[in-house]
Amino acid sequence: MKVFKNIDQVKHFTSLIKSVGKTVGFVPTMGNLHQGHVSLVERAKKENNIVGVSIFVNPTQFGPSEDYNKYPRTIEADMEKLEKAGCDFVFVPEVDAIYKDGGNSFFVTEKTASTALCGKFRPGHFDGVLTVVAKLFNICHPNRAYFGMKDYQQLVLIRKMSEALNMGVEVVPCTLVRDDDGLAMSSRNSYLSTEDRKKALKINKALKAIKESFEKGNNETDNLKKIGLSVLVPDVSVQYLEILDANDLSSVENASQGCLVAVAGFCGSVRLIDNIIL
Amino acid sequence: MKVFKNIDQVKHFTSLIKSVGKTVGFVPTMGNLHQGHVSLVERAKKENNIVGVSIFVNPTQFGPSEDYNKYPRTIEADMEKLEKAGCDFVFVPEVDAIYKDGGNSFFVTEKTASTALCGKFRPGHFDGVLTVVAKLFNICHPNRAYFGMKDYQQLVLIRKMSEALNMGVEVVPCTLVRDDDGLAMSSRNSYLSTEDRKKALKINKALKAIKESFEKGNNETDNLKKIGLSVLVPDVSVQYLEILDANDLSSVENASQGCLVAVAGFCGSVRLIDNIIL
Numbered sequence: 001m002k003v004f005k006n007i008d009q010v011k012h013f014t015s016l017i018k019s020v021g022k023t024v025g026f027v028p029t030m031g032n033l034h035q036g037h038v039s040l041v042e043r044a045k046k047e048n049n050i051v052g053v054s055i056f057v058n059p060t061q062f063g064p065s066e067d068y069n070k071y072p073r074t075i076e077a078d079m080e081k082l083e084k085a086g087c088d089f090v091f092v093p094e095v096d097a098i099y100k101d102g103g104n105s106f107f108v109t110e111k112t113a114s115t116a117l118c119g120k121f122r123p124g125h126f127d128g129v130l131t132v133v134a135k136l137f138n139i140c141h142p143n144r145a146y147f148g149m150k151d152y153q154q155l156v157l158i159r160k161m162s163e164a165l166n167m168g169v170e171v172v173p174c175t176l177v178r179d180d181d182g183l184a185m186s187s188r189n190s191y192l193s194t195e196d197r198k199k200a201l202k203i204n205k206a207l208k209a210i211k212e213s214f215e216k217g218n219n220e221t222d223n224l225k226k227i228g229l230s231v232l233v234p235d236v237s238v239q240y241l242e243i244l245d246a247n248d249l250s251s252v253e254n255a256s257q258g259c260l261v262a263v264a265g266f267c268g269s270v271r272l273i274d275n276i277i278l
Numbered sequence: 279m280k281v282f283k284n285i286d287q288v289k290h291f292t293s294l295i296k297s298v299g300k301t302v303g304f305v306p307t308m309g310n311l312h313q314g315h316v317s318l319v320e321r322a323k324k325e326n327n328i329v330g331v332s333i334f335v336n337p338t339q340f341g342p343s344e345d346y347n348k349y350p351r352t353i354e355a356d357m358e359k360l361e362k363a364g365c366d367f368v369f370v371p372e373v374d375a376i377y378k379d380g381g382n383s384f385f386v387t388e389k390t391a392s393t394a395l396c397g398k399f400r401p402g403h404f405d406g407v408l409t410v411v412a413k414l415f416n417i418c419h420p421n422r423a424y425f426g427m428k429d430y431q432q433l434v435l436i437r438k439m440s441e442a443l444n445m446g447v448e449v450v451p452c453t454l455v456r457d458d459d460g461l462a463m464s465s466r467n468s469y470l471s472t473e474d475r476k477k478a479l480k481i482n483k484a485l486k487a488i489k490e491s492f493e494k495g496n497n498e499t500d501n502l503k504k505i506g507l508s509v510l511v512p513d514v515s516v517q518y519l520e521i522l523d524a525n526d527l528s529s530v531e532n533a534s535q536g537c538l539v540a541v542a543g544f545c546g547s548v549r550l551i552d553n554i555i556l
Binding site: 163 | 285289297378379382383384385386387388389390391408409412413416417438439441442443444445446
């Protein structure tokens with residue numbers, strides 16, 4: 001497994017791979033890898049000749065009061081997991097290399113789907129995400145990039161960005177991976193106390209309760225949300241619980257098959273997100 | 279000379295060129311080509327194996343009260359000039375092909391140098407410019423792209439964007455081309471009445487007067503601006519006359535060699551820009 005710190009090196013390597021007609025699958029991450037990330041690498045490995053992973057805790061997607069400094073950095077364990085998953089190259093740039101301009105100048109921004117869900121509560125977050133992914137795509141020019149459905153809004157925005165800006169990267173949505181107890185895997189789960197982790201299980205339970213009611217014929221969004229909230233409150237301090245069009249995150253009058261149910265909330269001081277497709 | 283209307287075709291063509299190790303020089307234009315554009319094509323031809331030009335009147339860079347609808351479209355004359363200049367391919371996409379999303383969703387935006395000069399008076403203009411150029415770069419993946427120094431702020435922003443977003447396109451600044459009478463060439467000159475055209479000559483005269491005074495030892499920006507304004511007023515209705523750092527368009531206390539002197543103003547209803555480097 002090759003490890004690149006330098007932009008020009010990884011650029012040269014991937015362009016060489018592509019020049020001989022081989023395909024590059026790419027998994028951008030912030031490290032602290034769990035089985036969710038590993039499943040992305042494994043899928044990319046099946047569908048491409050060469051698989052690369054970037055590990056970069058991106059400062060521009062964190063708000064001033066968010067957890068950029070304490071975000072878990074576990075590079076050695078990450079490398080072992082990637083080696084085992086069959087990853088061919090890892091790109092671990094420094095912040096200064098990615099943001100030569102200080103990171104406050106050029107942004108890729110979106111004005112519709114980015115304002116829903118997490119976008120309401122994390123101003124600037126998706127500008128940071130889109131910008132760093134645009135840079136990484138421009139550096140590695142992958143044929144395909146793999147994103148988990150846990151960060152559903154991120155996935156929608158990146159897929160739309162690649163289309164809208166003609167980046168030519170196929171953005172592949174990948175199944176959300178859960179722990180055995182149903183909690184959606186997230187690097188931020190490591191912040192949870194034992195007690196808060198128990199409370200966090202209500203998130204998946206609430207989503208399942210909504211889906212069950214929908215499958216019994218209930219399509220009233222307000223009523224479905226009430227059912228979810230009754231499971232969540234008071235253990236989860238809910239930031240949002242929304243039922244939206246899964247393609248563009250626009251509002252829907254009634255729930256229908258394929259709609260997205262997305263939730264964000266705090267367990268203790270830890271913000272968690274999860275979702276399910278009806 | 280090949281003519282492409284379709285994004286996939288031009289993408290395929292340019293990637294083929296590059297896959298055999300040849301270089302692509304690219305000149306994005308809005309058509310209505312004059313000698314300034316032709317000089318870009320000729321320079322690109324000298325420095326690359328293959329030269330392409332895009333002709334696309336980009337709606338997102340025009341304000342609601344600006345001249346998008348009446349912007350001169352002269353496609354047949356343009357084609358003749360390009361053929362003569364040795365252009366290898368022309369890309370003439372439809373608006374719907376470039377803006378599948380309606381053009382109001384994803385933008386590349388900049389928050390510092392884009393707020394100076396024209397950015398103050400044309401809100402959203404540079405978001406539109408940067409976004410369409412990002413798309414065109416992503417479609418054609420040129421080795422080099424050629425921009426005239428007449429649109430100096432545009433040139434600075436696109437050069438910085440290519441670096442900041444790791445686009446890998448070398449942005450080449452090219453000499454401003456003037457008519458024999460000194461008027462900077464611009465597609466918008468065709469809007470000028472005979473009388474207004476005479477008035478417009480004051481713009482270049484004012485820039486020259488500033489440069490002459492600077493070369494005699496005057497480096498006081500306020501005084502230099504006064505000298506320029508005394509030439510411009512009342513024939514040109516001045517929007518701005520600024521002396522700035524030519525690299526990042528930041529303010530300077532005193533003028534020094536290499537500084538940019540930039541002016542925008544109206545002659546009749548026609549908005550013209552021009553600049554000179556000290």
